[in-house]
Amino acid sequence: MQEAKMIKITDLEKFYRTEEVETIALNKLSIEVKKGEFVAIMGPSGCGKSTLLNILGMLDDPDDGSYMFNGVEVAHYTERKRADLRKHNIGFVFQSFNLIDELTVFENVELPLIYTGVPSAERVKRVEEVLDKMQIMHRRNHYPQQLSGGQQQRVAIARAVVNKPKLILADEPTGNLDSSNGNDVMELLTDLNEQGTTIIMVTHSEHDARYSHRIIRLLDGQTVMENIMI
Amino acid sequence: MIRNYIKTAYRSLIKNKGFTVLNVLGLSLGLASCLLIILYVADELSYDRYNTKADRIYRVNEDLKLGENNVHYAVCMPPLAKTLKSDFTYVENTVRIKNVGLRHVKKGTTNILENNIAFADPSLFDVFTLPMINGNPASALAEPNSVVINETIAKKYFNSTPGSYRDVVGKTLTFDDNTFYKVTGVIRDLPRQSHFNYDFFISMSTFPDSRSTEWLRSDYNTYVLFKEASDHKKLETALPAFLNKYSGAQMQSQLNMSMAAFEKGGSFFRLNLTPLTDIHLKSNRSGELGPNGTVQYVYIFSAIALFILLIACVNFMNLSTARSSNRAREVGVRKVLGSAKRHLITQFLTESIMVTFAATVIALFSTVALLPAFNQLAGKELSISAQTLTWLIPALLFIVLFVGAMAGSYPAFYLSSFQPIDVLKGKLSAGFKGAGLRSFLVVLQFSISIFLIIGTLVIYNQLNYIQTKNLGYNRNQVLIVQNTFELNNQARVFKQEVKQLPGVINATLTGFLPTSNWKNTSIFFKDAAFDQKKALFPQTWEIDEDYIKTLDMKMALGRNFSSQMLTDSSGIIINESAAKFLGLKDPLNKPLYRSNGGKQDISNSKEYHIIGVVKDFNFSSLRDVISPVVLVLAQNKGALSVRVNTTNLPFLLSQIKDKWKALSPNIQMNFSFMDQDFDASYRAEQRVGRIFIVFTSLAIIIACLGLFGLAAYAAEQRTKEIGIRKILGASITTIAGMLSIDFLKLVFIAILISLPAGWFLMNKWLQDFAYRVNIQWWVLVLAGFTAVLIAFITISFQSIKAALSNPVNSLRSE
Ligand SMILES: Nc1ncnc2c1ncn2[C@@H]1O[C@H](COP(=O)(O)OP(=O)(O)OP(=O)(O)O)[C@@H](O)[C@H]1O
């Protein structure tokens, strides 16, 4: 496994200003993630986990601090450049699946390939491949509402990996699932990690966190502890 | 309970301010436009209805077919009125009106030119409702040299006030410095909604010709008042025999021809009736007492009003249904909590009726505020009187309830019929989004808008065509000094003096101009056989030798009149249409016999020989084909047309005025410019064009308001999807395009529907013009493109806004 750093954030800050209060979501946070790592982020509700994940996923801007992605400073990238970087490198998995209701399973998974300009024949091949791997091939023409929660999350993961991203960000991927479905999802993520994908996962479950190599614990936007798992 | 509904509705409307504002704004704009047009149409339809006996009054018309010539007269024979009354018991009364023309009326020492003067039979005040303030209506027009004037004239000539009209009666008015009329009555000003509008009525007995017993000529506008409960059809069926009895007899004695023989030759001459209330909109005959309206425009405007109302209602429905789908959850909760279906229905309807009501009130006030501007635009004097309100208020209430119920019923019945469990599980939103109805309505709106754009473009094209068409003469740089007959024998002197002025190229003395209302028809025969069937019925204009040159007309053959050629007094110039009608291959030097009226043979006619053929020129409306015209050399003093070429027109004008003053110090000189006179004759079309443009723009604005709201709604519905797509790498343009394309698709469908429809209907409108443009392909392209562009701008505003939003925020709301 390479020792190269995929992510290095230093003194990252993020504030939310509402009419009266100013919330410090991230407070001079510094974290490093190496290529091929599987990291779990834990902490109480409201401590800034999702905020951190959004910034790592370049969906959101930090207010201060540095964010080096593969050795390149991206903290002040324009929206366009971030989007470009994102669609080629990062896949997302959410607690609430976030599938598009109007599209079939197949079409949902196909979307990232369309946006990265993969030709149609190649798309079919890759989508089928990944659906097969996730064991939902037989549901390819169903709509999300016709699937169970576990199946929906598998589609979401299929969609996140179809573009072969180097990094997968997962925000409570098992949060809406029962334990058996949850375990399936964790197995899938572990498989992906073993094939070389870096994974950063937010979770409330110590059980799920155990699948990772390392746990980063956050409290009020600051790192309190890092446990290395074996 | 009602209060609860209203309170809840109010809160819900306030909560969704944006939608409420769009809804109220669009609807009130639509209603206001609609109201303005309704007022316009109501005004057009109200013509002559001020007459209390309106439904019993008919005008007698004459249709004449002579050989190939068809003429439709609004006038009849001099003795007709009297005879109808004496021959038919169910005719209660008849009255003749005859236009007098221009007269100078003396006020103090100055002479004022008046042109609203008519001769009328004493029965005028019995047939028409023209309330007399002072004087005796029964006898006012009995004696010769009596005149009845209206209030305006009483004030103008006698400085009279409403209390002192009595003093005016019995006074004298001097016409043309030589005739005296005794004022026998003061009437109220005629309503504008009258097909004739005179300031002076002179007793018919003043005019000797009115006692003529000729049954073969027509020049009196004749009205019949039927007795109550009698059928005008009875008279219509009796008219042919009646005509045969009188005109037939004179035909026999004067022309030595029976009516039967006349008709056997394919000619005829018939009388028919037009109801008084149809005259303004449906009659366009020779010899009308004033310019009439066109029923076509009433239809067109009514259609536009309906369209706009439809577009506004569609908006309202679309926005309401769109918004109500957001309320599915609310409905579900209410149902779970035990609300009955009818409560929900009432709730939605209350809301929708409240919005309609607010919009209607705003529309009513806007209408009042916009009325002056609209009057300017439409050339009307519309106002909202207490009387208008008596039908307007119920109509508005109806609109409130109808539109409110229409717009509210769909969401009300649709939503309230859901199973609460489906709604709460979110199953509804997917099904509801299909919204076929909404798409259909958007297509409808845009079809109408595009159709209106096509209409506007075609009307403007046609107007432009009229302005730039080669008319066969040059109307620019021609100054017309009107009424030169007032100079009497000095008119020719005046012409010579004006011609000598620097800056004057040429001048011609005659009232017969392509842009004037002077018309004169006579009967010509091309050979001594005097064959009725081959009679030519041309405009016969008296001109001088400078006419052709001054007006820049072109000769197709032969030569112009010349003062050197003494024989030219029997020479005649015909236009190309006349030559074609006569079927003459080589018309030069061919004879033409002009009938003197009455007996038609050589002894009763004048022989001309054709010296030239002038190229066809337009003289009536471009709606009509150029008809035959013959030009004869004569000393007509109607007007002096001056072709000028000067940079200092005011100076030249003042010089011409000086010349006039020197010859006629007491009479003011009136003048106009030929190009302006020409434009004036297309004022109706120009007005229609302007009205079309204004209301088309309004229709489009209203449609766009709706589209704007719908686009906002669609973007709102799809925020989650937009967020996901952005996270997966979709660019802003992709997202904006995706949101826009759904609506643009609808606009394209609208284009497919409206282009053929617009093309077809506007071609129909153009058929009315003998000289017209073809609808060019670019008109259709431009209309479609405009619609797409406007729709695109409207939608993309919302789409880009949605595409720019941060996906994190939209996904957080889960
Ligand atoms: N858009 C926002 N506006 C204002 N405050 C925000 C916003 N987003 C997050 N916050 C605040 O920032 C802090 C961190 O929020 P974040 O969503 O990152 O928490 P979290 O650790 O993911 O919590 P949870 O475990 O409940 O998902 C919280 O206090 C939250 O209230």
Ligand SMILES: [Mg+2]
């Ligand atoms: Mg979170």
